[in-house]
Amino acid sequence: MPMVCPHCGKISDEASPRFCSGCGTRMDGKAPAGYPVYGGYSVPVPAREQKSTLIAGACSTLLPGLGQVYNGQTAKGFALFIATCVGLVILLIPGLIVWLYAMYDAHKTAGKMNTGEIPFCEMRMLHVVLFVVFAIAVVVIGLVLIYVMVVEPMMSQFSSLDTGNFNQLLNTGGAF
Template sequence: MKCPKCQTENRQDSKFCINCGESLTSPAPIDDGIRRPSLASKRYAQGKNPILAAILCLLITGLGQVYNGDYLKALVMFLGAVILFAPTAGIGSFLMLIWSVIDAYQVAKGNQSLWK
């Protein structure tokens, strides 16, 4: 059996490589009935300008999320800003705007994933 890391030939029943110590057996997946999100299932914005995404949010809350392709989050932010405007005398809308700007910048930069 060849080691996937260093390509050293090992005995067929070996559990570790004799050269580099790499495990030659893959761990069995745990099936406990709990569905866990995979890191591979996360989507990220690609080729987006973080400054432009932040500026778009300053124009309209959630517009930077639309630019990043994060449509559900854009809708939540925009509706949240509209709904919170009157009951909070604009403070809730201002907080949604700040969240929108920071989030759009971070997502465009690739530090955070898109909502599904």
């Protein structure tokens, strides 16, 4: 006696088929292992998303804290970026140490999320964009402050030098 597929309704040509020739579901209505049943139909379990440890590490290499934002740990990313900036301003070495830690942490955290040791966190593109905009603003403001506080005073010191002898040297063709 031909059977009717409980999923798509196709009538089978075989007497007792295990799977539907039209949609591939089991004809007995049971779900195979790894396939939960929703509304009487078996649905494949979607593959679990994976974080790339390479991308996480590379993001933190380019911009400290960006790897953490990629891993879905936005607050941690902002904290590491600010700590790196403060460390670079106060002394170079502490900033570099925090930056290296950010790279290491982003790589390890992505790996731990993939193995299930820590809960998987979704990356939000809005957080990435906001982080990059914030980082660019901080860098630009820092460069402007360095120019105003260091470069400009140095240039004013050079401009106050007596240039009379230099102008005279140019007018006489190098002869004193």
